[in-house]
Amino acid sequence: MTTPPRPRRDPALDRRLAQAACAGDAEAFGELVAAYERPLYHFALRTLRDREEAADATQEAFVKAYRGLRTFRQELRFSTWLFAITYHACCDRLAKGRRFVLEEPPEIPDHRPGPEELALRSDIQARAQQAIARLPERYRTVVTLYYLHECSYEEMAEILSLPLGTVKTHLHRAKERLRRLLESEEPA
Known part of the structure; x- marks a missing residue:
């Protein structure tokens, strides 16, 4: 992200x-x-x-x-x-x-200037996109809304028609799954 x-x-x-x-x-x-x-x-x-x-x-x-x-x-x-x-x-x-x-998960372009910065981050970004793509739909959705679209918890609850507590739980569980997925793919 x-x-x-x-x-x-x-x-x-x-x-x-x-x-x-x-x-x-x-x-x-x-x-x-x-x-x-x-x-x-x-x-x-x-x-x-x-x-x-x-x-x-x-x-x-x-x-x-x-x-x-x-x-x-x-x-x-x-x-x-x-x-x-x-x-x-x-x-x-x-x-x-x-x-x-x-x-392959869809490529979401990074619009930052500077090819050297993009090159340094491309591996991390690809791994993150692949990990996000492996999440269940409900977790993938909250991660996308929170990190890519910068929605607040309240906005996500409104968008998804879910209670605020459920949104917070989904995001917490999504972060935990992402952490485990990314740690399991760490180069030795």
């Missing part, structure tokens, strides 16, 4: 764009799509492990979000609402038996 922290979007801006989109401003919704398409796709990719399925789930999430803009609760972060819709789109796909397992 060497992905650099991303600056968080201004929730007030997202709410204004959502309100404008709800009033019929297609450009406002286009701005939201542009801002969230990549993070939602990577989240879906980690969950579904298939590029086409992830792209379809992301597209489906945006369609559902657009149609459901009037149901967006202003007290929530727009990003939390979008991730929840995406998560449920992924769950629907998994429940329908469209689960594909790739031989």
Whole structure:
């Protein structure tokens, strides 16, 4: 999890764009799509492990979000609402038996400048990605939300429709499993 922290979007801006989109401003919704398409796709990719399925789930999430803009609760972060819709789109796909397992985990690009820094971290990053890919779906999802998308425990609970304590337990158990997986692969 060497992905650099991303600056968080201004929730007030997202709410204004959502309100404008709800009033019929297609450009406002286009701005939201542009801002969230990549993070939602990577989240879906980690969950579904298939590029086409992830792209379809992301597209489906945006369609559902657009149609459901009037149901967006202003007290929530727009990003939390979008991730929840995406998560449920992924769950629907998994429940329908469209689960594909790739031989290699999908590569999530690291956008840091400096090839020497990337070269130093590539082995560690590859091992971490492989370990994450070996986690059960519920643990893989919380790790992805927490580390890659920097969601809080409360946001994860909202996205996953789980009690806060369950989210904390899943993340703790995921960290323990990752630690054991990575320790078992240590070079001698």
